[in-house]
Amino acid sequence: xxxxxxxxxxxxxxxxxxxxxxxxxxxxxxxxxxxxxxxxxxxxxxxxxxxxxxxxxxxxxxxxxxxxxxxxxxxxxxxxxxxxxxxxxxxxxxxxxxxxxxxxxxxxxxxxxxxxxxxxxxxxxxxxxxxxxxxxxxxxxxxxxxxxxxxxxxxxxxxxxxxxxxxxxxxxxxxxxxxxxxxxxxxxxxxxxxxxxxxxxxxxxxxxxxxxxxxxxxxxxxxxxxxxxxxxxxxxxxxxxxxxxxxxxxxxxxx
Amino acid sequence: xxxxxxxxxxxxxxxxxxxxxxxxxxxxxxxxxxxxxxxxxxxxxxxxxxxxxxxxxxxxxxxxxxxxxxxxxxxxxxxxxxxxxxxxxxxxxxxxxxxxxxxxxxxxxxxxxxxxxxxxxxxxxxxxxxxxxxxxxxxxxxxxxxxxxxxxxxxxxxxxxxxxxxxxxxxxxxxxxxxxxxxxxxxxxxxxxxxxxxxxxxxxxxxxxxxxxxxxxxxxxxxxxxxxxxxxxxxxxxxxxxxxxxxxxxxxxxxxxxxxxxxxxxxxxxxxxxxxxxxxxxxxxxxxxxxxxxxxxxxxxxxxxxxxxxxxxxxxxxxxxxxxxxxxx
Numbered sequence: 001x002x003x004x005x006x007x008x009x010x011x012x013x014x015x016x017x018x019x020x021x022x023x024x025x026x027x028x029x030x031x032x033x034x035x036x037x038x039x040x041x042x043x044x045x046x047x048x049x050x051x052x053x054x055x056x057x058x059x060x061x062x063x064x065x066x067x068x069x070x071x072x073x074x075x076x077x078x079x080x081x082x083x084x085x086x087x088x089x090x091x092x093x094x095x096x097x098x099x100x101x102x103x104x105x106x107x108x109x110x111x112x113x114x115x116x117x118x119x120x121x122x123x124x125x126x127x128x129x130x131x132x133x134x135x136x137x138x139x140x141x142x143x144x145x146x147x148x149x150x151x152x153x154x155x156x157x158x159x160x161x162x163x164x165x166x167x168x169x170x171x172x173x174x175x176x177x178x179x180x181x182x183x184x185x186x187x188x189x190x191x192x193x194x195x196x197x198x199x200x201x202x203x204x205x206x207x208x209x210x211x212x213x214x215x216x217x218x219x220x221x222x223x224x225x226x227x228x229x230x231x232x233x234x235x236x237x238x239x240x241x242x243x244x245x246x247x248x249x250x251x252x253x254x255x
Numbered sequence: 256x257x258x259x260x261x262x263x264x265x266x267x268x269x270x271x272x273x274x275x276x277x278x279x280x281x282x283x284x285x286x287x288x289x290x291x292x293x294x295x296x297x298x299x300x301x302x303x304x305x306x307x308x309x310x311x312x313x314x315x316x317x318x319x320x321x322x323x324x325x326x327x328x329x330x331x332x333x334x335x336x337x338x339x340x341x342x343x344x345x346x347x348x349x350x351x352x353x354x355x356x357x358x359x360x361x362x363x364x365x366x367x368x369x370x371x372x373x374x375x376x377x378x379x380x381x382x383x384x385x386x387x388x389x390x391x392x393x394x395x396x397x398x399x400x401x402x403x404x405x406x407x408x409x410x411x412x413x414x415x416x417x418x419x420x421x422x423x424x425x426x427x428x429x430x431x432x433x434x435x436x437x438x439x440x441x442x443x444x445x446x447x448x449x450x451x452x453x454x455x456x457x458x459x460x461x462x463x464x465x466x467x468x469x470x471x472x473x474x475x476x477x478x479x480x481x482x483x484x485x486x487x488x489x490x491x492x493x494x495x496x497x498x499x500x501x502x503x504x505x506x507x508x509x510x511x512x513x514x515x516x517x518x519x520x521x522x523x524x525x526x527x528x529x530x531x532x533x534x535x536x537x538x539x540x541x542x543x544x545x546x547x548x549x550x551x552x553x554x555x556x557x558x559x560x561x562x563x564x565x566x567x568x569x570x571x572x573x574x575x576x577x578x579x580x581x582x583x584x
Contacts, residue, residue, distance in 0.1 A: 016538070020402045029406055041519075101374070102383045125519065129401055131386045133374035136342070140378025145343055145450035148371050151512065161453070165512045166367045167466070167521070172453040173341065179449075185502070185519060186512060221383035222410040225396065230407050233544055236565035238556075242578040245550065245568050252548060254470065254527045255494070255583065 003059025004155070004177070006049045007117035008083065009108060010042035010065045012074040012096075013128045026226045028097050038074045041123025043081075043190035044183035048153055049121055050082035051188060057155045060084050062115055066107055068093045072206060079201035080193030086206035087111060089214070101129070103211070103218040105137035110214040112142060117178065119160065124149055124182040135182035145175035148182045273302035273394045276356070277326070278349060278363040278372065281308060281316035288467045289364040291323060291431055292423035297362050298325045299391045299426075305330065306436070307352055309345045309443075311338040321438055324430040332441040339452020340368070344445045346375045352441060353380070358416065359394065365420040365522070366466070373420050382414035387522075389425035403518040403541035423466065424524035424545055458513050462488075465514065468497035470527045473516055473543070474509070475501035477532020477553065477572055481509040486576045487531060493583045499523065499543075501533045517542035532572045535560025552576070 014020060014029070015037040021030045052058040063083040065071045068091055075086035089107055091099060112120065125132035132148075139146035147153070147162035151170070154161040159176045165184050193201070211218045239245045249255045275297040280287035297304045304325050308317040309332040317331040332348040349372070353361065361376060363369030365387040377384035389407075390398035396411045397419065465471065472494070474487045484498070491498045499521070500514040516523055518541035528546035533539060535551070535558055543549070544563055551564035552572050561567040568575060 014402070019537075020405050022406050029402060100383055102377065102381075105378060127403065127518070130403065130518065131384075132370050133377070133384050133386060136371065136374035137378040137384070139342075140346070140375035146371075146375065148342075149367060164367075166455070167513060169455065169457040169511060169513045171339065171455040173339070173450060174453055175450045176448070186506065221414050222385065222412050225409040225411055227401070227406050227408045230400070230404055230544075233549075233563045235562045236549075236567065238561070238567045238569060242568065242570070242575050242582065245566055246579065246582050248566055249527070249548075249550070254548065 004057060004118035005060045005062065005115065006052065006058050007108070007111060007115055007120045008045050008049045008061060008063045008078065009120070009122040009134070010046060010063055010074050010078050011039045011123070011126050012036050012065065012067045012071045013039045013126055016040055016127055022227055022229050026228060027224060028227050036070065038077055039123050039126050041125060041183055041185065044185060044187045045121040045123050046078045046081050046083060047188045047190040048183055050191070052155060053082060062087060062117065064089065064108065064111055066099055066104055067091055067096050075206055076201055077193055079204045080198040081191055082197070085204055088206050088208045090208055090210050098220045099218055100220050100222055101131050101133040101137055102221060103216065104134050105141055106216045107211055107214055107218070108134070108138050109141045110216060119177060120180045122180070122182050124184050135180050139180040142180070145179045146181070147173060147175050147179060149184045150181050151184050151186045153181060153187065273300040273360060274358045275300060275302060275304045275360040275362055276349070276352060276358040277304060277306045278345070278361070278369065279306050279308045279316065279320050280364050280366060280368045281310065281313060281320070283310055283312050284315040286316055286319045286323070286431070287364065287366070288428065288464065289366055289423040291428035292426040293362050293364050293421040294323050294325050294429040296388070296391060296421045296426045297360065298429065300360060300394050302359070303327050305356070305358070307332065307349055309337050309348050310340055311335050317438055319431070321436040322432055322434045324433040326434050326436045329436045329438045330441045331438055332443045334443045334445070336443055336445040336447055339455070341447070341450050341452045342372050342375055343447045343450045345372050346379070347445045347447065348441060348443050349376055350379055353416070360417045360419065362419050362421055365422045369420045373418050377418040380416050380418065382416050382418055383412060384418045384420070385410065385412060386420050387422045388419055389422050403537050404544065405537065422522055424522050458511050462491055463495065463497045465497040465499050465516070466521050466523060468523070469525050470494050470496035471499050471516070471523055471525045471546070472496050472529045472531065473499035473501065473533060474504055474531050475533030476503040476507065478504060478509055484510055486580065490576055490580050493580060501536070501539045530560050530564070531576060533560055534558045535563065
């Protein structure tokens, strides 16, 4: 094997630990001044590519992100983890919430045309929109096979064996390369970028472009009519012991 | 002559021309319960509901699908190419049925099965898929959760075909008897050299299925190891419950991944959810906060789970759970 080229996607999202707030205008959530990080599943995607490179299965990792100027930081994190070069598809500030998975997949389809990777690895879902679509969309567009919810990725000669986390347990599939894979959380444990690697990453190249340069129409197909808080679940009571708990449950007809 | 005009309240947005194709989830012989909820979601649109059952050996499942109340027609696609219901093959068949019938809506379960296949269809039809809806406002307006259920968004699709996955816990189940759909075999000229299903390693259990159980007992990191989950299994058996887990417990290897309840695992909404040794991270709550009654057992009185529990017991679970088991005959 002469070594594969892998294209990995990453997205800048509100950090998973942040308590999100719905915007007063009811059309989205507050993002200004809120901590953002790389989407956790995308960390798994990059980590897997880096491990494949360490095993000399992969020779080049290209990381791409679609987002505002700050997405560059997300790309730098990926470069610090071990990706070789980056692509920033830049969106005007404040428009990132309008970029929906169908458009992202179209952008990545164009990047695939340019970069000719053997494999694309994306995170299974973004923790903001919880869509879990981009890998499947991209695979459909390219007519490539897909391996979603991957918890094990085993690259062979011209193919990949993938263990998927499915509702009833696990399933193994084999797909020929080129393929699109989505990383699940248990695929690996992502490394922290060390300071020396962060410094080295500053020298790695990030190409910049916008969706128009790729000829992609990113207008959203789904119009957000409103965004509201979920129904509030109030805290109930504390019970002093098991027997009180069991009595309460009996009262409610659960036992 | 007095004319009594009856004003019938018609919701104009509910399509009298809507027609839905439901991709049925099944194991060859039985229809997955989540499909019943997806059918009932489709019923809200009005219009005919047809179903597609695809697989390498699925006559029994097709017969079961034909009995679902509300389903008028079942397409059956059976053949080796569909072994494992691999996405590339199923989507090819589904697109074929869509091309011949032009449904306005294509629905599937918001399960791993449905989520794996439907967006691929979306790409081929060049429409924006809509994931995991919890309500339908009109034939083009849907409600879904974002940010691990911490916000609810209402969206309107302007695409000509709506490709939608449905969260089962948000809709009633259609009756699995009473339907008498016609069945029609589908020609599956599928040319898929690119992917192959190898094998499944499914968890075998006599307990109720986690996604549809009326009672769920979940364990978290507080259980400390996989052996300790035994006592949850014992309690579950006494209560006729399913057993679930937090992501922390799965990551630590205490239980297999299909037990995971949460934002990126299963969404459950049982009558009773008992969270044992679970702190209540946002991502876990996303998967269970629609449960009717929530009980939490945790020795940390400040654990966030107590903010959503109806009954909270601050106690050592290794003491409390055996007590619960003993108190049930």
